[in-house]
Amino acid sequence: MNQSKAIFEEAKQYIPGGVNSPVRAFQSVGMDPIIVKEAKGSKIIDVENKEYIDYISSWGPLILGHASDIVSNGIMDYIHKGTSFGLPTKIEVDIAKLIHEAFPSMELIRMVNSGTEATMSALRVARGYTKRNKILKFEGCYHGHSDSLLVKSGSGTLTYGVPTSEGVPQKVVEDTLVGEFNNIENVKQIFKENQNEIAAVIVEPVPGNMGVIPPNKGFLEALRTITKEEGAVLIFDEVITGFRLGFGGAQGTYGIKPDMTCLGKIIGGGLPVGAYGGKKEIMEMVAPLGNVYQAGTLSGNPIAVKMGYNTLNYLKNNQDIYKTLEDKAIILEKAFNEHIEKAGVPARVNRVKSMLTVFFNGQDVVSYQEASTSDTQMYSQYFKGMLAEGILLPLAQFEGMFLSAAHTDEDLEKTIKASKKVLLSL
Known part of the structure; x- marks a missing residue:
């Protein structure tokens, strides 16, 4: 049993479901959670010392990245x-x-x-x-x-x-x-x-x-x-x-x-x-x-x-940061769309400024009605594939990705390469 699994099993003895907020249980993606040890910039490191490029950003607020000196x-x-x-x-x-x-x-x-x-x-x-x-x-x-x-x-x-x-x-x-x-x-x-x-x-x-x-x-x-x-x-x-x-x-x-x-x-x-x-x-x-x-x-x-x-x-x-963040999100949006088309996967990318979601859905998503018809099992496969490549995406289909000032060009390149690989495998 690895450390994350051991800690999670112990947590379940004292905390409902082992977590203090439901999405953290990773149930939406059908796996046990990774347990975070520390984070800096755009990276999260788990208790196994595995490093992930983080697109959760604590669900949005870490616009300057983890553990920012600023x-x-x-x-x-x-x-x-x-x-x-x-x-x-x-x-x-x-x-x-x-x-x-x-x-x-x-x-x-x-x-x-x-x-x-x-x-x-x-x-x-x-x-x-x-x-x-x-x-x-x-x-x-x-x-x-x-x-x-x-x-x-x-x-x-x-x-x-x-x-x-x-x-x-x-x-x-x-x-x-x-x-x-x-x-x-x-x-x-x-x-x-x-x-x-x-x-x-x-x-x-x-x-x-x-x-x-x-x-x-x-x-x-x-x-x-x-x-x-x-x-x-x-x-x-x-x-x-x-x-x-x-x-x-x-x-x-x-x-x-x-x-x-x-x-x-x-x-x-x-x-x-x-x-x-x-x-x-x-x-x-x-x-x-x-x-x-x-x-x-x-x-x-x-x-x-x-x-x-x-x-x-x-x-x-430093309000120019907002254009920089959006430019990064546009790079991901464009690449995701290209890979979705090439893979022939029924998916849509919704983006507003530096927030985006890949919906595994064959129709445009403009309200809850369309969002709720997304293929959550396919998202789960996509999530697991990206995690294996060192990319941490939102823990459920119905959440957003958040870019931070700490995400580098190298982070984006690695993410794009991983997404292409995983989408083509679906």
């Missing part, structure tokens, strides 16, 4: 001064100012500890602000594991939410409506059936949790229009896209100003951090200014915020 600069000074106070610190103000500069729509910002906390809190505020109860989310868009967001659509049209997790009471999700991403007529019909009842529409402007799916031209603009007309709060969940698509996230890229925004991951430099914010009049509903309560001892933790500040400040002053 991100960790000065962190030991902060640690030596104390790791948690439960009281205000100046670095919280510094990062709030920096986030506001990048996202002007976030006029007031509240720090939390995760993307889940951010979306859960934003919805509570939206309900308090509008005095309405219903929310609209989209099938395939993941917004964390809070109860009201763990739903699926049933028929994918006008049905109420059905819990997709045991332990979530039906009553909790009765006010959660589910729409079809990229289908604005579906959204209009849902509003028509629920007039003056919808508090908020929450959306990943570029979904990354059913694979990467670009918004159709005009879809986000239409969401902005209909929410204004109907008096609903438009919430952009930019936990993945924030500071990833550009310094101003998806809203900067597409020129849309939502009412509220949720951020996470990258604003902590990879440490556990989240934030939500929006229009001043909405955020003034939050205690101590208003009656919507949300709190947390570790919210705005100085260590995590310092790491995040380092990251965001670097991105602010």
